[in-house]
Structure formats: structure tokens, C-alpha cells
Amino acid sequence: MELEVRHLRALCAIADTGSVRKAALQLGMTQPSLTTQLHRIESCIGGLLFTRGRTGSRPTPLGHSVLARARPIIAEMSALVTAARDAALGIGGARLRIGSIGSRAVTGWLHRIHRRLPETDTTIHIDVSSGVLLQLLATNQLDVALVHETTGFPLPVPAGVERRVLIACEPRFVALSAGHPAAARPVVPLGELAGDDWITDPAADDEATALHRAFTAAGTAPRILHVRDTTTAAELVASGEAVRCCQPTAAPEAGTVVRPLLGDPLTAQLSLASRRGALPMRELDALFGDLMEAYAEAAERNETYRLWLREQGGGLLPLPTGR
Known part of the structure; x- marks a missing residue:
């Protein structure tokens, strides 16, 4: 079997959605057919590209290596197709x-x-x-x-x-439930949130890694929840089930507050x-x-x-x- 662009698209879709099922929906395939295709790709490459668990599918170190090479190829192909279509349709005029x-x-x-x-x-x-x-x-x-x-x-x-x-x-603030004990503070020490689950988006660059580093410096370790859906993340925070980092310009969702972290450990x-x-x-x-x-x-x-x-x-x- 030789790898084709469609195979690379499949790998990126699984990584981006964090789920074979969601990737299959995105690609217009059935889950069994995408699973079979993934097994064939892994067999061709000679190693496991994703680990499957209750939280979804996450790239292995080999998977990260393959994805790092696959994404530029897909982007280049998309650019080629877009340029060709524009030329064929005679698209012109100012665009940004x-x-x-x-x-x-x-x-x-x-x-x-x-x-x-x-x-x-x-x-x-x-x-x-x-x-x-x-x-x-x-x-x-x-x-x-x-x-x-x-x-x-x-x-x-x-x-x-x-x-x-x-x-x-730019500092990173923290969003937490309005009923959280730390919500009454104008500035929250990171250590007071060590017992909370922290929501991170697995597709965000180095978000979880930076959080691990900040907590390690504080002498503890964070409990990470990988959540890509923003609605679910907001509800988890509002209910008090978790907290999450946010941009300082972010407006609090209903039932939540946004607070600076003491010493700005995340920037x-x-x-x-x-x-x-x-x-x-x-x-x-x-x-x-x-x-x-x-x-x-x-x-x-x-x-x-x-x-x-x-x-x-x-x-x-x-x-x-x-x-």
C-alpha cells in the first residue's frame, strides 16, 4: 500500500477531532471503514499512530511525527487546488x-x-x-x-x-464557577486550584504542556481534561466540575467568573x-x-x-x- 493525500487527510481529521467516529463523519465515511483504513496506514508505516481510550484517539510520538509532515503536504495541495480554481474561473479583484x-x-x-x-x-x-x-x-x-x-x-x-x-x-487568566471558593478572590494563586480538573483543548498549541510546567514549578501536578467542544467546556466550568485558562479579554460565561492568576505563571x-x-x-x-x-x-x-x-x-x- 502506498500512502496518498486522502490517507494523510484521514490522519489529520482523526487528530483534529480526537475521535475516529467524529473524523469519519467529517470525511463522509463510516467509522468501520475509517478504522480499517487507519489500520492499513499503520501497517504501511510500521507503527501505532494513535492510542485509543475512553477520552478518544490521541497521537503517539510516531503519530505526531507523521502529522507534522502530513499537514504541510495537505496545505500545499489545498493551495494548489484553490489557485487552480481561481485561475480557471478568472477570479480577480482585491481580496484579503x-x-x-x-x-x-x-x-x-x-x-x-x-x-x-x-x-x-x-x-x-x-x-x-x-x-x-x-x-x-x-x-x-x-x-x-x-x-x-x-x-x-x-x-x-x-x-x-x-x-x-x-x-x-499577555497573561492567561482562569475561568471558574461563580460558586468556587477562589471566585471571591480578586487574584487567584495557582496552588489553590491544584485540586481542580483543568480543561484544555488538545488541538491548542502547548496549552496542556504549559499548564504542566506551571504546576510543576508550584510543586504539584494538574489534573487535565481534554475537551474540544466549547459549549461542553463552558458548562463544566459553570457547574464547578472544572476550571480552564482563558484569554484576559474573555467575558465570563453565565455562572462563571474570570480571575487573574497570582504572579502570571502562564503568558x-x-x-x-x-x-x-x-x-x-x-x-x-x-x-x-x-x-x-x-x-x-x-x-x-x-x-x-x-x-x-x-x-x-x-x-x-x-x-x-x-x-
Whole structure:
């Protein structure tokens, strides 16, 4: 058996959904047929690519190695097909393809871009993985992207992709039930949450690894729950079953509160990434300005983050001007 692009797509679908069943639905296959295909792929490669358990399917070290090579191949094929279709249909005109992690700043960013470039066809791709966004940039499927890099865990940046730092050290806050004993604190020590289950998204870059490192430094170990569905995650937090890290601009869900962590043990760098030479410098500057204003606006709307910024002495963010 020789591996084909469809086989690589199947592996990525299993990794992204965390489940053979969900991947089969995504690919339009039956679960037994995808299971059989996976066994054949593993037989061809000569090793186990996923471990199967009650929490789903997770890549083995060999699986991670294969996926790291598979994703760029799939991205390149997608870019080739998109370019070919555009050429065949004679698609032209100004267009801007934006990528982003989930962020409260995205809506304001798009609003500013649409207002400044009303004739431009602007699209956006949201992904939990900054690594995926960087690969989409490298393969000409995106023009710019808002990405984050967990402090201490450098992102693999493809050749030709550049980043401009938006926020050098953004803190990670914690979302917990309004009834949690620590909810009454304005700032929560990490050690007080050592007995809680922590929700992480297995597709998020280094989220669980960073959490392990922070707890190790505090002399304990976290209990991790891998949850990809945001609705389920929000309900688990609201019910008091778990807590989870969140961006400081995040608004609390019903029945929850968002609090800073004492000493900011979890931080990340936010950047605007682009492919070298893909956009004129003037336009790149304007997009960066749009994004910075949108981020500052989102920070100003969030009382918890606004107070945290004030305690840092101010001056970390520009005031939103609404230009």
C-alpha cells in the first residue's frame, strides 16, 4: 500500500477531532471503514499512530511525527487546488485572507478593515492552533494571521513567514464557577486550584504542556481534561466540575467568573504574522494598526483585564481611537 493525500487527510481529521467516529463523519465515511483504513496506514508505516481510550484517539510520538509532515503536504495541495480554481474561473479583484486564533479582538479588527477597505473581498479563517495558521500562511492560503506563542514554547515558524509582535507578554487568566471558593478572590494563586480538573483543548498549541510546567514549578501536578467542544467546556466550568485558562479579554460565561492568576505563571506573545512580500508594507502597517486598536478596545471593555493593566502601571496598550 502506498500512502496518498486522502490517507494523510484521514490522519489529520482523526487528530483534529480526537475521535475516529467524529473524523469519519467529517470525511463522509463510516467509522468501520475509517478504522480499517487507519489500520492499513499503520501497517504501511510500521507503527501505532494513535492510542485509543475512553477520552478518544490521541497521537503517539510516531503519530505526531507523521502529522507534522502530513499537514504541510495537505496545505500545499489545498493551495494548489484553490489557485487552480481561481485561475480557471478568472477570479480577480482585491481580496484579503485573514487568519486568527479565537479572540475578542477579531470582530473589531474586521469592522475596521471593512470600513477602511470596503471594496476588498475579506475572508477570515479561525483556528485554535497557531501552528496551523502559520502553515496556511506559508502555503499562500492566508495573507495575514493573528497568532499566539506560549511563553517558553517557541512556535515552528515556516521559512518566509514573518511576525510583528502585538503584545509581548499577555497573561492567561482562569475561568471558574461563580460558586468556587477562589471566585471571591480578586487574584487567584495557582496552588489553590491544584485540586481542580483543568480543561484544555488538545488541538491548542502547548496549552496542556504549559499548564504542566506551571504546576510543576508550584510543586504539584494538574489534573487535565481534554475537551474540544466549547459549549461542553463552558458548562463544566459553570457547574464547578472544572476550571480552564482563558484569554484576559474573555467575558465570563453565565455562572462563571474570570480571575487573574497570582504572579502570571502562564503568558503568551501575540503577533501579526504574514508571508514575506505578500502585502505592501503600507497595508501591513495599516492591518497591524487596525488589530492593535481592536485589541485595546476589547481590553478596555473587560473590567478584569482593565484593572490588571492599570495595576501594571499602564502604557502597555494604546487607547482605542476608533479611526
